Amino acid sequence: MFVDSHCHLGSPELAGRIAEIRQAMREARVDRALCICTTLDEFALVHALAVENEGFWCSAGVHPDEEDSREPTVEGLVELTRLDKVVAIGETGLDYYRLAGRDVADMEWQRERFRVHIRAARACRKPLVIHTRSASADTLRLLRDEQGGDAGGVFHCFTETAEVARAALDLGFHISFSGILTFRNAAELREVAAFVPLDRCLIETDSPYLAPMPLRGKVNTPANVPLVAAKLAEIKAVAVEQIAAATAANFERLFLSSVPRDSTNS
Ligand SMILES: [Zn+2]
Numbered sequence: 086m087f088v089d090s091h092c093h094l095g096s097p098e099l100a101g102r103i104a105e106i107r108q109a110m111r112e113a114r115v116d117r118a119l120c121i122c123t124t125l126d127e128f129a130l131v132h133a134l135a136v137e138n139e140g141f142w143c144s145a146g147v148h149p150d151e152e153d154s155r156e157p158t159v160e161g162l163v164e165l166t167r168l169d170k171v172v173a174i175g176e177t178g179l180d181y182y183r184l185a186g187r188d189v190a191d192m193e194w195q196r197e198r199f200r201v202h203i204r205a206a207r208a209c210r211k212p213l214v215i216h217t218r219s220a221s222a223d224t225l226r227l228l229r230d231e232q233g234g235d236a237g238g239v240f241h242c243f244t245e246t247a248e249v250a251r252a253a254l255d256l257g258f259h260i261s262f263s264g265i266l267t268f269r270n271a272a273e274l275r276e277v278a279a280f281v282p283l284d285r286c287l288i289e290t291d292s293p294y295l296a297p298m299p300l301r302g303k304v305n306t307p308a309n310v311p312l313v314a315a316k317l318a319e320i321k322a323v324a325v326e327q328i329a330a331a332t333a334a335n336f337e338r339l340f341l342s343s344v345p346r347d348s349t350n351s
């Protein structure tokens with residue numbers, strides 16, 4: 086069985102299609118998914134998805150691209166993680182891709198928001214789900230400054246260099262690969278995937294975005310995560326079943342080890 090470690094089932098494209106998505110997941114042997122929160126206003130929706138559906142969990146956090154969103158506090162985030170099936174802090178991190186005419190120096194609001202998430206993750210001992218785009222040096226620097234390695238977590242939808250992967254691994258983080266791994270122009274990323282040890286790899290869809298080949302451009306769902314697994318299996322020259330088992334075990338260790346056994350199916 087496969088696990089999708091990062092999807093946006095609260096997105097407008099997917100939120101109304103949960104029954105259909107779950108049926109497709111069953112047919113594709115995808116039994117678990119982590120529903121990612123991007124704003125405090127969205128939290129109630131992703132949390133309800135996690136509570137109402139076996140095999141779904143959720144995170145609590147505010148995405149770095151959500152500039153005009155309500156700002157989280159350390160206490161507020163910690164409070165949300167006390168609720169059932171909330172297993173991570175994020176997604177959080179830094180995104181300097183769309184500066185809209187500003188300078189990196191102007192993005193202190195993002196860095197401050199990221200620090201709040203790291204402090205919350207350390208306080209509640211939940212892993213961080215990290216988004217980094219065009220900002221890897223600052224992302225690593227803040228994680229070091231704030232001892233983010235104490236919380237651990239995952240660099241999701243990884244598109245950075247092997248050097249950045251090495252630094253993230255050294256800090257104790259996992260690396261998650263998305264459908265980008267299947268794209269024709271992603272040869273460099275496939276080399277990174279070859280290098281990351283299998284016991285630190287996760288797989289994800291980042292639904293509704295980034296549908297893997299041959300579905301590129303379509304609306305993505307967690308049912309497509311086996312296509313990412315198949316590509317990772319090809320890169321690592323192992324059976325896809327081995328990728329499924331290893332990434333599921335990594336997911337359990339990272340996100341579910343602090344969850345009591347009897348509540349994982351609630
Ligand atoms: Zn992201």
Ligand SMILES: [Zn+2]
Binds near residue numbers: 091093121176291
């Ligand atoms: Zn995401």
